[in-house]
Amino acid sequence: VAIGDLVHFKVFNDTHRHQAGDRLLKQAAAGWSDELRATDLLARYGGEEFALALPGAGPGEASEIVERLRRATPAGESCSAGVVWWDGAETAGELVARADDALYEAKRSGRARAVFA
Numbered sequence: 001v002a003i004g005d006l007v008h009f010k011v012f013n014d015t016h017r018h019q020a021g022d023r024l025l026k027q028a029a030a031g032w033s034d035e036l037r038a039t040d041l042l043a044r045y046g047g048e049e050f051a052l053a054l055p056g057a058g059p060g061e062a063s064e065i066v067e068r069l070r071r072a073t074p075a076g077e078s079c080s081a082g083v084v085w086w087d088g089a090e091t092a093g094e095l096v097a098r099a100d101d102a103l104y105e106a107k108r109s110g111r112a113r114a115v116f117a
Contacts, residue, residue, distance in 0.1 A: 002052040003099040004081035009048035027074040035068040078112035
């Protein structure tokens with residue numbers, strides 16, 4: 001599972017207006033969808049955040065997929081991501097919370113990167 005967001009999306013919105021921000025979100029979702037496997041699921045999680053389910057992907061494959069998405073971010077923008085693997089025992093809420101924590105670590109450590117937890 002990964003949670004990602006567009007870096008400094010608020011600044012983009014404030015600079016280019018909300019209609020351009022809406023277009024950027026749609027372009028990002030379309031571009032990222034093109035980089036996924038048939039089994040993957042991309043969903044808007046809130047604001048400029050997106051959740052990504054990567055069933056059966058091991059660390060190497062998940063890393064490759066997330067980096068493809070980062071490179072496919074449109075309009076010269078970038079994204080940050082937090083990526084986690086289910087431990088087999090935690091709840092869905094705990095899994096998503098860990099992914100969110102990893103995303104915040106990516107932001108704290110300089111943004112425009114993925115953190116794998």
